[in-house]
Amino acid sequence: xxxxxxxxxxxxxxxxxxxxxxxxxxxxxxxxxxxxxxxxxxxxxxxxxxxxxxxxxxxxxxxxxxxxxxxxxxxxxxxxxxxxxxxxxxxxxxxxxxxxxxxxxxxxxxxxxxxxxxxxxxxxxxxxxxxxxxxxxxxxxxxxxxxxxxxxxxxxxxxxxxxxxxxxxxxxxxxxxxxxxxxxxxxxxxxxxxxxxxxxxxxxxxx
Amino acid sequence: xxxxxxxxxxxxxxxxxxxxxxxxxxxxxxxxxxxxxxxxxxxxxxxxxxxxxxxxxxxxxxxxxxxxxxxxxxxxxxxxxxxxxxxxxxxxxxxxxxxxxxxxxxxxxxxxxxxxxxxxxxxxxxxxxxxxxxxxxxxxxxxxxxxxxxxxxxxxxxxxxxxxxxxxxxxxxxxxxxxxxxxxxxxxxxxxxxxxxxxxxxxxxxxxxxxxxxxxxxxxxxxxxxxxxxxxxxxxxxxxxxxxxxxxxxxxxxxxxxxxxxxxxxxxxxxxxxxxxxxxxxxxxxxxxxxxxxxxxxxxxxxxxxxxxxxxxxxxxxxxxxxxxxxxxxxxxxxxxxxxxxxxxxxxxxxxxxxxxxxxxxxxxxxxxxxxxxxxxxxxxxxxxxxxxxxxxxxxxxxxxxxxxxxxxxxxxxxxxxxxxxxxxxxxxxxxxxxxxxxxxxxxxxxxxxxxxxxxxxxxxxxxxxxxxxxxxxxxxxxxxxxxxxxxxxxxxxxxxxxxxxxxxxxxxxxxxxxxxxxxxxxxxxxxxxxxxxxxxxxxxxxxxxxxxxxxxxxxxxxxxxxxxxxxxxxxxxxxxxxxxxxxxxxxxxxxxxxxxxxxxxxxxxxxxxxxxxxxxxxxxxxxxxxxxxxxxxxxxxxxxxxxxxxxxxxxxxxxxxxxxxxxxxxxxxxxxxxxxxxxxxxxxxxxxxxxxxxxxxxxxxxxxxxxxxxxxxxxxxxxxxxxxxxxxxxxxxxxxxxxxxxxxxxxxxxxxxxxxxxxxxxxxxxxxxxxxxxxxxxxxxxxxxxxx
Numbered sequence: 001x002x003x004x005x006x007x008x009x010x011x012x013x014x015x016x017x018x019x020x021x022x023x024x025x026x027x028x029x030x031x032x033x034x035x036x037x038x039x040x041x042x043x044x045x046x047x048x049x050x051x052x053x054x055x056x057x058x059x060x061x062x063x064x065x066x067x068x069x070x071x072x073x074x075x076x077x078x079x080x081x082x083x084x085x086x087x088x089x090x091x092x093x094x095x096x097x098x099x100x101x102x103x104x105x106x107x108x109x110x111x112x113x114x115x116x117x118x119x120x121x122x123x124x125x126x127x128x129x130x131x132x133x134x135x136x137x138x139x140x141x142x143x144x145x146x147x148x149x150x151x152x153x154x155x156x157x158x159x160x161x162x163x164x165x166x167x168x169x170x171x172x173x174x175x176x177x178x179x180x181x182x183x184x185x186x187x188x189x190x191x192x193x194x195x196x197x198x199x200x201x202x203x204x205x206x207x
Numbered sequence: 208x209x210x211x212x213x214x215x216x217x218x219x220x221x222x223x224x225x226x227x228x229x230x231x232x233x234x235x236x237x238x239x240x241x242x243x244x245x246x247x248x249x250x251x252x253x254x255x256x257x258x259x260x261x262x263x264x265x266x267x268x269x270x271x272x273x274x275x276x277x278x279x280x281x282x283x284x285x286x287x288x289x290x291x292x293x294x295x296x297x298x299x300x301x302x303x304x305x306x307x308x309x310x311x312x313x314x315x316x317x318x319x320x321x322x323x324x325x326x327x328x329x330x331x332x333x334x335x336x337x338x339x340x341x342x343x344x345x346x347x348x349x350x351x352x353x354x355x356x357x358x359x360x361x362x363x364x365x366x367x368x369x370x371x372x373x374x375x376x377x378x379x380x381x382x383x384x385x386x387x388x389x390x391x392x393x394x395x396x397x398x399x400x401x402x403x404x405x406x407x408x409x410x411x412x413x414x415x416x417x418x419x420x421x422x423x424x425x426x427x428x429x430x431x432x433x434x435x436x437x438x439x440x441x442x443x444x445x446x447x448x449x450x451x452x453x454x455x456x457x458x459x460x461x462x463x464x465x466x467x468x469x470x471x472x473x474x475x476x477x478x479x480x481x482x483x484x485x486x487x488x489x490x491x492x493x494x495x496x497x498x499x500x501x502x503x504x505x506x507x508x509x510x511x512x513x514x515x516x517x518x519x520x521x522x523x524x525x526x527x528x529x530x531x532x533x534x535x536x537x538x539x540x541x542x543x544x545x546x547x548x549x550x551x552x553x554x555x556x557x558x559x560x561x562x563x564x565x566x567x568x569x570x571x572x573x574x575x576x577x578x579x580x581x582x583x584x585x586x587x588x589x590x591x592x593x594x595x596x597x598x599x600x601x602x603x604x605x606x607x608x609x610x611x612x613x614x615x616x617x618x619x620x621x622x623x624x625x626x627x628x629x630x631x632x633x634x635x636x637x638x639x640x641x642x643x644x645x646x647x648x649x650x651x652x653x654x655x656x657x658x659x660x661x662x663x664x665x666x667x668x669x670x671x672x673x674x675x676x677x678x679x680x681x682x683x684x685x686x687x688x689x690x691x692x693x694x695x696x697x698x699x700x701x702x703x704x705x706x707x708x709x710x711x712x713x714x715x716x717x718x719x720x721x722x723x724x725x726x727x728x729x730x731x732x733x734x735x736x737x738x739x740x741x742x743x744x745x746x747x748x749x750x751x752x753x754x755x756x757x758x759x760x761x762x763x764x765x766x767x768x769x770x771x772x773x774x775x776x777x778x779x780x781x782x783x784x785x786x787x788x789x790x791x792x793x794x795x796x797x798x799x800x801x802x803x804x805x806x807x808x809x810x811x812x813x814x815x816x817x818x819x820x821x822x823x824x825x826x827x828x829x830x831x832x833x834x835x836x837x838x839x840x841x842x843x844x845x846x847x848x849x850x851x852x853x854x855x856x857x858x859x860x861x862x863x864x865x866x867x868x869x870x871x872x873x874x875x876x877x878x879x880x881x882x883x884x885x886x887x888x889x890x891x892x893x894x895x896x897x898x899x900x901x902x903x904x905x906x907x908x909x910x911x912x913x914x915x916x917x918x919x920x921x922x923x924x925x926x927x928x929x930x931x932x933x934x935x936x937x938x939x940x941x942x943x944x945x946x947x948x949x950x951x952x953x954x955x956x957x958x959x960x961x962x963x964x965x966x967x968x969x970x971x972x973x974x975x976x977x978x979x980x981x982x983x984x985x986x987x988x989x990x991x992x993x994x995x996x
Binding site for chain 2: 070072073077080081084086087088089090091092093094096097099126127128130131134136140143144145147149150151152153154155156159177178179181182184185186187188189190191192193194195
């Protein structure tokens with residue numbers, strides 16, 4: 001963890017939107033953190049954040065985490081660089097490969113394609129909270145048993161996607177698996193093992 | 208004398224079983240740390256401004272505005288004004304700043320003026336009138352040949368025939384040796400005739416001399432069947448999911464700590480020493496996990512050197528600079544393209560008699576690769592010539608099984624076309640020719656029998672062109688491959704502590720192949736203890752050096768050094784324990800977590816109590832590979848594998864789907880069946896990917912890569928792979944060869960097998976991979992005339 005106070009996870013103080021505005025207004029430390037401006041665009045008032053840093057409060061794995069971030073910072077980069085949650089990987093950085101998959105309010109998203117400030121007010125779940133201490137989740141155990149990993153760089157994203165998929169489809173057919181797990185890429189070629197994880201969960205056999 | 212040989216099947220509690228990889232839990236839970244994840248306090252972000260032109264000269268660089276920006280910590284000019292740049296994406300200026308956003312702003316504030324020069328990026332068939340390259344070899348020519356892995360005998364022949372226009376000194380020879388240039392090549396250079404360089408206009412085409420074996424013209428004239436075709440594979444990219452890059456810091460003036468994404472932990476420091484002006488011993492290289500390498504991560508890159516320079520200029524603070532995806536596509540390596548016009552002939556009995564190939568391809572500025580043509584088959588009458596094309600793009604790097612997949616696509620395609628012309632089942636055709644398939648002929652024969660069974664080949668194969676009504680045509684194709692895979696140089700220290708814990712230190716790396724797992728298995732198997740009792744420390748150049756992980760050399764190397772160390776440690780332990788068991792040391796065995804008397808297992812000590820006899824000082828032994836003083840050779844070279852593909856092609860849309868792939872593979876003694884099979888599954892899947900989807904597309908107008916991302920450079924996904932069957936050859940005839948590497952061979956055949964299956968399905972050859980809908984439809988329209996290239 002960083003020594004910067006603003007980066008410490010803060011599980012006690014739930015920062016409400018109003019508090020957040022107050023904090024933004026009174027924080028004058030360097031780097032300068034400014035509150036949002038309201039500008040008129042196309043005849044309507046639009047709230048504009050930045051371009052300087054703004055205080056961003058995120059609910060990650062049940063903890064409130066805050067950081068001063070430029071509005072352009074993605075959720076992925078905030079998780080990795082500010083909070084050292086490096087399970088989600090930056091691979092394509094434009095929503096094609098799924099290596100940065102996290103859950104937002106229970107739904108899988110590519111964290112590289114969500115701005116951190118837009119993720120405020122949602123419940124963010126990362127791979128780090130899906131194992132309980134050293135005890136692997138059943139899906140993780142199945143990934144190990146079926147050797148559904150090689151270099152491992154795509155693996156956390158795949159585990160998040162597969163966990164969600166199997167919650168939604170406890171008894172998936174082969175076709176469900178092809179469709180439901182095609183949002184992530186692997187370069188080493190571990191798809192056969194991943195498919196076996198899903199089929200084993202369905203009680204079927206690896207075809 | 209200690210028995211180092213691999214144990215008999217009866218006394219192998221772990222070797223060859225299906226064992227979970229030891230690093231599995233850390234990877235699936237997101238805890239495994241990669242270079243990209245290195246995130247210390249005060250980390251600075253580094254990034255590089257790259258040249259947007261494929262060929263240009265730098266006129267001026269103005270970094271003043273960037274240097275004044277708040278948050279910018281250091282700026283280094285990597286290539287000065289006046290420098291000629293030969294590919295888009297080459298490094299110009301490096302910047303380190305407090306965060307990535309600031310670095311990007313700073314890069315935008317740097318003004319670089321270029322004189323844009325004409326570029327050349329086409330690897331289309333060279334014009335017919337190019338003359339053979341006959342002038343003396345320049346230093347560049349020589350380096351290109353080495354980088355492109357031109358076979359040593361060809362290099363030596365060229366040196367002898369053409370002479371050299373450069374004068375290497377002793378220092379050059381030393382550095383060549385360090386780069387792995389073979390002694391015979393260096394000897395040829397020493398003896399070479401000096402010939403002054405010719406003043407001639409630079410051509411992008413370098414044509415080798417014509418190589419002729421036997422009497423090809425006569426053989427073609429008297430053959431029963433002759434076919435001609437064109438086959439090929441474009442440039443493709445490694446697409447390591449973790450891009451190249453490093454984090455560098457200077458804890459003291461002459462001390463560097465290097466976190467780098469590499470296949471070569473033990474080899475990095477020596478490469479960094481000179482450019483940084485720091486003794487190699489003061490450079491500590493660290494890496495726990497690497498997110499893919501596939502041959503592209505052996506060397507220190509210029510961006511790494513400059514990341515270190517940025518750190519030095521930023522008061523030694525850590526600077527991390529991982530390539531972005533576009534840079535990864537443009538500068539971090541690719542597989543060279545390879546194409547060939549082939550003529551091949553067989554006699555009436557189905558024996559291949561003659562081969563003629565004119566091949567070409569590009570691997571960037573340095574020219575192309577040299578696929579070993581014809582692949583595997585020692586065809587009696589041959590004529591061949593290769594033209595390397597120099598193009599303005601980032602250089603090729605070794606790509607999993609360098610040159611073999613291209614050679615397989617070209618050769619196996621031509622063989623399948625010849626079989627089709629003779630109305631022969633290619634499985635039957637190949638079995639008639641296995642006598643010219645080299646030293647692994649018997650392996651192929653056994654493997655084809657198994658593959659036939661797993662695929663139902665004989666039952667399902669049909670003559671070329673599926674006659675089933677409707678737009679979906681189904682077909683079968685096959686291919687075969689070989690690879691060396693001998694274990695590399697490897698060293699380790701193995702310590703048994705008096706408390707019974709065991710630790711191994713080795714300066715190696717695990718690319719996801721299972722290196723960690725097999726080292727642990729070998730030690731635990733030899734010492735008769737559970738794998739959990741073995742603590743492996745690796746990924747640090749301060750540990751005994753072990754080779755880079757390339758060419759499938761790691762498995763044979765690390766298991767051999769570990770085996771020798773574990774046997775020596777065990778035997779020294781026996782000497783300490785023997786008196787307590789009232790036995791001679793050679794009467795003891797280590798098994799089931801005990802040290803006991805072989806003939807009377809009731810006389811035993813639990814492992815921990817046995818280790819207490821070591822005394823206060825832990826027992827540490829060193830293991831090496833190779834080690835002639837400790838025979839036998841525990842590794843070997845030369846594997847064979849065969850693959851079959853079953854595909855469906857929609858002749859209305861041109862879409863190819865994989866129904867099923869079968870791989871049958873030999874790799875000597877298997878240490879962990881589970882991770883070994885994963886290598887083969889991975890090879891099949893990577894092969895499906897390059898067979899159907901992958902191509903690095905260069906824009907002839909701008910000279911830039913048009914698809915430097917994962918939307919338009921397609922990889923196979925989980926839904927694209929069909930059913931996969933893997934069979935590993937084990938038992939008599941295989942195990943006793945020792946441990947042989949496996950990563951490369953499995954990726955060689957899929958392109959050829961799939962291409963052949965498509966030809967079998969639709970009745971015409973689609974000449975070039977990837978087998979995209981447009982190419983399939985064009986081939987159908989032309990009826991296989993191969994007119995265009």
